[in-house]
Amino acid sequence: MSNMEDNEIPAVCETCLGSNTHLRMMRERDGLECKLCTRPFTVFKWSTHKNDAYKKTIICVTCSKQRNCCQSCLLDLTYGIPIQMRDAALKMAGVDNISGANEPKNEISKLYIADNSERFKSIGGASITGNSEKAKEILTKLALISQNKNSNPSTKESRDQLLPDHIDKIDVTKIISKLPLKGSLNPPNDKSITSLFIFGIDDSLPEYKISDFFEQYGKIKSFNCQHRAKCGYITFVKREDAELAAKKIPKPDDNGPGLLIVGGIPLRVTWGKERELGKSSGEKLKVASIVSKYIKKISKLDSSKMSKKRNLKQLEYMAPTISEPKKKQSKMDLNPEVSTEVKKVIYKSTGKSLEL
Numbered sequence: 001m002s003n004m005e006d007n008e009i010p011a012v013c014e015t016c017l018g019s020n021t022h023l024r025m026m027r028e029r030d031g032l033e034c035k036l037c038t039r040p041f042t043v044f045k046w047s048t049h050k051n052d053a054y055k056k057t058i059i060c061v062t063c064s065k066q067r068n069c070c071q072s073c074l075l076d077l078t079y080g081i082p083i084q085m086r087d088a089a090l091k092m093a094g095v096d097n098i099s100g101a102n103e104p105k106n107e108i109s110k111l112y113i114a115d116n117s118e119r120f121k122s123i124g125g126a127s128i129t130g131n132s133e134k135a136k137e138i139l140t141k142l143a144l145i146s147q148n149k150n151s152n153p154s155t156k157e158s159r160d161q162l163l164p165d166h167i168d169k170i171d172v173t174k175i176i177s178k179l180p181l182k183g184s185l186n187p188p189n190d191k192s193i194t195s196l197f198i199f200g201i202d203d204s205l206p207e208y209k210i211s212d213f214f215e216q217y218g219k220i221k222s223f224n225c226q227h228r229a230k231c232g233y234i235t236f237v238k239r240e241d242a243e244l245a246a247k248k249i250p251k252p253d254d255n256g257p258g259l260l261i262v263g264g265i266p267l268r269v270t271w272g273k274e275r276e277l278g279k280s281s282g283e284k285l286k287v288a289s290i291v292s293k294y295i296k297k298i299s300k301l302d303s304s305k306m307s308k309k310r311n312l313k314q315l316e317y318m319a320p321t322i323s324e325p326k327k328k329q330s331k332m333d334l335n336p337e338v339s340t341e342v343k344k345v346i347y348k349s350t351g352k353s354l355e356l
Contacts, residue, residue, distance in 0.1 A: 014204035018048030080264025183270030197272030199231035217245040229284040
């Protein structure tokens with residue numbers, strides 16, 4: 001095995017790592033065979049909580065980078081969806097150079113490709129995930145569907161179930177009423193607003209990953225990220241930079257929040273003037289509970305709208321073309337000679353010229 005892997009940190013998603021900032025890992029050189037290329041690799045083991053079972057890496061770093069997937073759960077590192085689903089969807093959509101589409105079956109071929117990975121950089125799913133606009137649109141929709149089905153087992157337990165009883169009694173009506181949960185990415189008329197409201201921020205998603213996305217569009221004035229409240233505000237120095245960032249975020253609904261995938265976590269984004277997100281820990285947790293419920297609601301609506309659009313497209317494709325009914329023509333229209341003769345008869349009888 002290459003010495004490169006001994007010096008590498010594991011390529012593991014935020015969900016598998018958990019929220020513990022002081023995580024300790026055990027490393028075992030050549031501990032297992034990679035599930036994909038069959039080569040021995042350095043295995044990392046860790047536990048997110050004291051009483052939990054140990055998690056471990058099951059594929060090598062090389063295969064992980066080639067396929068842009070987590071070494072432990074094998075989900076796509078960017079969108080949090082199974083790589084088999086990702087590759088199959090992209091192949092059906094006609095996106096070229098998909099990792100896994102032509103995966104070798106015998107061990108010799110697997111070893112050859114893995115050993116020469118530096119020469120075959122185009123194999124990886126990372127380039128597909130990062131570059132193609134068509135691929136981004138497809139994968140964003142898949143991530144939304146995956147979120148609705150609660151496909152990730154580590155996120156099944158909602159924050160609502162973890163709330164202490166006394167938090168239910170906390171009133172955050174004023175705070176919630178000022179949050180633009182029902183806003184959109186359509187630029188507001190008030191030109192002084194240069195901030196975007198982000199909600200759905202998971203505990204496992206680092207603040208820097210969110211700011212890294214927005215910094216590519218302009219200078220950030222401030223970023224108020226409240227993990228405990230599951231939301232925050234990012235403010236740009238210039239209004240035009242904020243508008244540019246808003247345009248780059250996919251919109252499931254033109255008049256609703258945008259959907260941004262960061263680190264496999266779906267975030268909702270709208271325009272909004274920065275407001276208070278709660279003063280005490282209890283208020284922030286209560287805000288987070290309400291935000292989570294609202295996200296589930298709009299996720300279902302988005303999925304329903306996407307299904308209706310697909311059904312309408314199918315109906316448009318299947319429906320026969322219906323032409324307008326032909327105007328019934330009289331015998332006079334069909335035979336100009338008859339028409340002229342009738343006009344002459346009427347003129348002789350009445351003395352009036354009649355155009356039929």
